[in-house]
Every structure is written in structure tokens, then in C-alpha cells.
Amino acid sequence: MRILGIDPGLTRCGVGVVTLGGGRRVEFEHVEVMSSAADAPIASRIHRIGEGIARLLDGDAIDAIALERVFAQQNLPSVMGVAQISGVVMYLAEQRGVPVALYTPNEVKSQVTGYGSADKAQVTTMVTRLLRLQAPPKPADAADALALAITHAWHLGRGGAADRSATGRAPTGETAAQRAWREAERKSGARRRGARA
Numbered sequence: 001m002r003i004l005g006i007d008p009g010l011t012r013c014g015v016g017v018v019t020l021g022g023g024r025r026v027e028f029e030h031v032e033v034m035s036s037a038a039d040a041p042i043a044s045r046i047h048r049i050g051e052g053i054a055r056l057l058d059g060d061a062i063d064a065i066a067l068e069r070v071f072a073q074q075n076l077p078s079v080m081g082v083a084q085i086s087g088v089v090m091y092l093a094e095q096r097g098v099p100v101a102l103y104t105p106n107e108v109k110s111q112v113t114g115y116g117s118a119d120k121a122q123v124t125t126m127v128t129r130l131l132r133l134q135a136p137p138k139p140a141d142a143a144d145a146l147a148l149a150i151t152h153a154w155h156l157g158r159g160g161a162a163d164r165s166a167t168g169r170a171p172t173g174e175t176a177a178q179r180a181w182r183e184a185e186r187k188s189g190a191r192r193r194g195a196r197a
Contacts, residue, residue, distance in 0.1 A: 001063045001156065002029065004056060005149030006089055007141045008068055010081030011038055013049050014141030015056060018131070018149040024157030026150050028131040030056075031142045042084075050088040057096055065093050066152035068144070069102040101152050108144070111151040123147050 007014035017029040034052040036045035056062065067090070070083045093100045110116040113126045124143040128136045130150060137143045 001153075002061060003064045003066060003149045003153050003156075004062045005066045005145040005147065005152065006053070006068070007144040007148060008082045008085035008089060009078075009141065010036060010042075010045055010049065010085055012139070012141045013052070013085055014139075014143075014145035015053070016137070016142060016146035016149050017056070017062070018146065018153055020153040020157060024154055026131065026153045028133060028146070031137050031146055033139060033141050046084055046088060049085055050092065053089055054092055057092055057098065062098055064152060064156070065089065065098055065100045066148040067100055067102055068108070068148060069104045071104060101155070103148060103151055105144075108147050108151045111154060112147045120144075 001020040003018055003020060005014075005016045005018070013034040014031075015034065016031040019027045019029055021027060034049050036048045040048075067086060068082070070079065070086055090100055106116040109118040109123060112118075112130070113122050115122070118126075120140045120143070124136045124138075124140065127133075127143045127146045127150065131146065137146060
């Protein structure tokens with residue numbers, strides 16, 4: 001199953017594709033950041049980003065989209081850009097019959113790092129590790145898009161619905177990231193105990 005994660009934005013829109021395999025294993029496929037000039041007309045900027053999203057959806061089959069949920073914050077222009085691009089994504093997805101799942105930033109951070117207040121550097125580090133990448137995806141919008149895709153892949157791997165836009169329920173249980181951290185801590189503790197012996 002191929003999942004497209006989208007970190008929506010008018011100036012920068014991160015997109016990342018992962019494949020969900022057996023045992024909830026996720027494999028990296030693609031990442032990029034689409035952009036539009038801040039001084040261009042709004043309609044032109046929306047069209048530019050929209051064309052990029054359509055290109056991905058019309059390429060190799062996408063089975064699901066994980067999209068960051070719009071949330072209130074002080075930076076109104078930024079929220080407007082996120083909302084505008086989110087609308088374009090949902091329109092294009094509905095046209096093509098691709099289900100869209102919405103996740104808040106805290107849900108994604110919690111799933112990928114095990115900590116809902118993780119910073120961007122921590123998210124990037126875990127995305128790099130989980131996808132076994134040779135270098136961290138940059139800029140942060142790219143890592144965030146992949147984190148969204150990973151979150152939805154794990155949600156589906158646990159038998160979750162492909163479209164959680166109506167329920168808004170977050171995935172439950174220990175995440176793969178949390179298990180990875182726990183296993184790393186266990187091995188690190190064993191090495192420290194061995195060194196003291």
C-alpha cells in the first residue's frame with residue numbers, strides 16, 4: 001500500500017510517499033517540497049501547488065493520503081495557506097477516490113517519536129531512522145510529510161480505517177517508534193552493565 005503524506009502550506013508544501021509492507025514495515029519511496037513565490041497572486045500559488053499534488057496522484061497509484069489537520073494558531077496568514085492547500089488536496093483526492101486521513105501535529109509527533117511535544121529535529125531524526133535513510137530529509141517540511149505518511153501506515157497496519165477524517169480518533173497503543181526507543185534503551189543499558197562487570 002502506497003501512502004502519500006502531505007504537510008500543507010502555500011509557500012512550502014512537503015510531500016512524502018512510503019509503502020506499507022508486511023509486519024507494518026514502512027519503506028521510503030519519494031519526498032519533495034513544492035513551493036510558490038510569496039509575491040505571486042494567491043490564485044497562481046494555489047494552482048502551482050495543486051498541479052504538483054495532482055502530478056503525484058496521477059502517477060503511480062496512491063492508496064491513501066495522510067494530511068495535517070488545520071489547527072488554530074496566532075499566525076493567521078500561515079493558517080490560511082494551510083487551509084487553502086488542504087482544501088485543494090481534499091478536492092483532488094475526492095476526484096480520484098483516494099481516502100484522506102487527518103492528523104494533528106501532536107498526534108504525528110507522538111506516533112513517530114513517542115513524545116507529543118517533540119521538536120522538529122527529533123521528528124527528523126526518527127523519520128531518518130525509521131525509514132533507514134542515509135541522510136535526514138530536508139527541509140523540515142519534507143520530514144513532516146514523511147512522518148505523516150508513517151503515522152497513517154502504522155494506523156492502517158493496526159487495522160485502522162483508511163479514512164479517519166470523520167472520527168478524528170488517534171491511533172492507540174505503543175508505537176513502533178516507542179518500541180524502537182525502548183529496545184535501544186534496553187541494549188544501551190545492557191552495554192553499560194557489561195562495561196561495569
